[in-house]
Structures are given as structure tokens and as C-alpha cells.
Amino acid sequence: MQWLRDMWTKEGPGIPKNAPRKTGLALFGQTLAREGWEMVKLNILFILAALLIITIPAAVAATARICLAHVEDRNTYLLRDFCEAFTRYFWRATAWGLAFGAAIGLGGYAVVTYAAIARDNVFLVFPLATAFVVTVFLGVVACHLLVLMVMRDLPPLTLLRLAAIASFMRPLPVLAAMLFVAGLWLAHILLYPVSVFMPAAFNFSLGMFAIVFSAHRAAETVLALPPAPLSGLKPEAGQAKHI
């Protein structure tokens, strides 16, 4: 049993205080390696919380909240914090989830419709492209809005406005994250049945981590913007309590 004890008690290399923080994909990989087991547990929590379907938006918000703590390198008590976030964001997440679900669904429907009829009329490629871009942009806004929602308590309009600004400022990281999520599910489909446990193990939590990681900097930037340029903001938005 000595080897087992040594495995637990062996000294590590240490963590230098002033070492430059990793960025980009290196930071993504480092965080993933550090929080890997937490993400597996988070994934299971998400699946359990989303079983009732109507609870999916709140489960997504709770998962985003935990992923945010991972990205910000903060301590979490997984079950406790997940449950708290689930109840805290339940109504907000459900409302925003329904709204964006409907909007993106409508956008998707428009894309499919225009794609079908564009085969007969080439000029309909323009509304098809517009519908596609708008739908994707709505997805990007939804991602930023989700991250902003779990970062600060903001009034709905402010939240939407900041999410839109963030989406204009830095859309590419979130687009890359969305492709990463699509890749995860594509891998699950292509490698089936070898990949049968992917969704149960990490697809949801890892996907959400990628989204939060990619949207985090833009969200921080818009939250740090001075109130003056955001003329429509209510006073309390600028003094939003950090949660």
C-alpha cells in the first residue's frame, strides 16, 4: 500500500506565484486537465437536472455558472453551487431560453425554407444568407447572454444590450466554441457505438465550458465598460452586485 500512499502524498512541482498566466488554448487545456473530473460530475448533474425537459434552461444556466467558476479559477462546491444556481436562475433562464429558442428556431426554419426554394430562384440566396447569419448571430448573442447572466445580476434589457455588444466585439471565439460543441456531437454520432458514453460523461459540460471560456473575455470587457457610452443603462446596472 506504500505506493498508493506515495501517489497521494508525493510532492508536486509547486505553483509559482508570479508565473505568467497561460492564455488561449493552453489555458483551455490546463483548466480542462485540472477540472476534468469535476466536469464529468457536472455532466451527470446536468443530465439529472435536465431530465424534466422544462428544466433544461435552468440546468444550462447552472452548468454555465459552475463552468464560469472553473474559467475564473474559483473554488466551487459542485452539488451545492449547482443546486443554488439552478434555483436562482430558474425563471430567468427559462424565460430567456424560451425567447432565444423561439428566435433561433424561427431563424432555422427560415434558413431551411429559403434553402428549399433557393434551388428554384437563385435570388433567394440573399435572404437565405441573411437568415443564416441572423440565426448564427442569435446563437452567439445567446451564448454571451448566458455567460453575462451568470456573471452579474442585470436588468433584462441591459443584459440583452451587453450581450449584443459583446457579440459584435468578439464573435469569433464563441463561433469557434460552437463549432467545438458541434464537433463533440459529430464525434459522438460518427464514432457510435464506441462513443456511446460521451454524452453521459462530458459532452454537455465540456461543451458548456467551451462556450463560457470563449465568451468570458467579451463579457468581462462589456461589464467593465464605463456607464456613459451605455446611455440606456439604468443606474443600478452600473452598480450591479458581483455574485
Next chain:
Amino acid sequence: MSSISLRKLNKTYGALTVVHDIDLEIDDKEFIILVGPSGCGKSTTLRMIAGLEEISGGELVIGGDMVNDVPSKDRDIAMVFQNYALYPHMTVYKNMAFGLQLRKAPRDVIEQKVHEAARILDITHLLNRKPKALSGGQRQRVALGRAMVRNPAVFLLDEPLSNLDAKLRGTMRAEITKLHKRLDATFIYVTHDQIEAMTMADRIVVMSDGRIQQVDTPQNLYDRPINMFVAGFIGAPQMNMLPSVIERRGEHYVAVFNGRDLPLPTHVDQSRIAPYVGKEIVVGIRPENFHELPPADIDSANMAPFEAVVDLAEPMGSEIHLNITVGEQALTVRVSPRFKAAIGSTAKLVVDTTNMQLFDKETQRSILY
């Protein structure tokens, strides 16, 4: 109030007694260090104070209350172990918060205390890391932090630095000393390292074979050891012990060692020396009391020439440790790095007897104190 009294405290395992009727008074907010060789009973004593070992006899009083039968968790103490004893599956934050959670402390209080301790110990950047990634020094800080967040009246530290490398040990010594001043709590610290004891303690308890040999301030222990064990244990290189005979020369006494007279210090009580005239005693002289040239600030009556054959020279950078031989007696002396002495040659030194110690050969106790 967190004064501690050990009254006739002892510990036995069947027929074997490992701690013999210890009496010790530890003041509130004192930094006291139990020091002694391995197996001398210092850790057992600490564990009895912590409540991790049953007390076989005697009384343990903390803050005026006898706590012999009080469970460890109710003694308002926190212990830091040699191997840190961190939970490997928990982050640093959770390791530090765990004790408070068990006590059902409010979440914001836990948060505040953990961050405050982390700030003091400069481990804020480690809070979300697991012990596996931490170096020995960082783990040690976490172990200290875990003790600190409980805000105990008494800190018990069981050889907390012995797993660290020499450089880090030096740094952590200073950190713990500063921490004691900042926290204003009673610290009881166990170590076998006399440098730790000398540099950190308000008072040192020297133990041997389950008994307290001497309790005093570091400087007093060094200058006025009560017996040969303390004299030999405190100080590095250790004190030279010279078997000698006391003789009278006119008004004064001398210790005759290997045919040469060593004048006894003039300031000591002569009446203590008189009964030993003609008897064998042991003279203790510290390595730094040998000099290449007579120091200007020392009375010539307390100096004697000393010639010895050089066996080995150990350059330490700031000084040289010379292993020399006089007759059959091997000694260690500390000289300046400028001193040149070839191996096998005779070194001409001067011995300063001002701080000479005299011990009874039979009882090994000091004749002077």
C-alpha cells in the same frame, strides 16, 4: 487566556514509560519549542496536549481548566503535522475550510477566514489547486492556513519543517516566527533541529529520555547549560568536552587538561569550584571560544595558549571548522577563513575561558549553575 500547565504529566505504554512526570508552565502567547533527539518523548507530549494520546497520569490544564478528558476538538487547539495531512482529493480552499464546515460555521465567515489566512500566508493563488500540484513549502503553508482559520488559542506544530529542503526551511522559519507575532497565539512547536529551536523560540524545552532537562530562553540555554546533555545538544558544532582535573594555583583555580592549565573564569562563584579541587571534572568549551590571536576585548587572565594537531579543515565560507587533536582528545574549533593550517601541522591557538562550562563527571550536572 491560553496558558498551559503540564503537571506531573506522564505517558506509559504497558511497562514502558516514555514521558516521565513532566512539569511545565507555558505562558499565554508564548512561543515554546520542545527539542530533543528522536524518541525523547517530545512528540508524545505534544500529542497529549492535542488530545491525540491518552494521558496516563498527571494533569493537563489549558486556560485554567483541566482538560485530561476533554476531546481534542473541544480544546481550542489546532495542530500542524509533519506530513501536512492534507486531504488529497480536496482543493486548498476546501482543505482549509473543512474544519469550519464541520463546526457549521456560516458560509460567509468561512469564505472570509479562508481568504484572510490565504492572504497572510501568500497562498491566494493556490486556493483552487489540489495538494498534488503543490511543493512541500506550499503544502506546509496550507497546513498552517488550515490551522489558522480556526483561530485557535493554541497552535501545536509537530516538526512542520522537517520535510522541507534547507533553503525553504530557513524561509519558513522566518514565516512562522512572523506568523506567531501576527496571530498573538500560544505556539508549541516540536523539532529535533536545534537551529529551529534557537531562532524561533521564546523559550526552549530540552528533553531527553522522556524527561525535561532544561527550560530557558535560547541564549540562556546556550550560555548556561544545566548539564552535559544540554551543553552538547545546543550549539553546532557542539561543545567540546575536555576531561580535566581542578587544581589551585595561588589565589585562582585552573582546570588541568592534558598537562596544560586552563584558567577558570574569574567571574564565577569560587565556592562552587572549591569542593572539586583535585577531582576529575569535565570542562566544556564552545568551538568559537578558540581563536587564532588573542581578542582585544577579553581579559588576559581568562585566556590560555592552546596547541593542537590539525586533523581536518572544513571551510564553511564565513568560517573554518578545524578538527584538532590534543593527546587522545578530538576537538572542533571555529576559526576565521583567513586562518591557514596544514593537515597534520600544529595549530597555535588561544582559548578564551570566559564562557567555559564545568560539569560534575559523575552527575553530569553543571558545577556553575
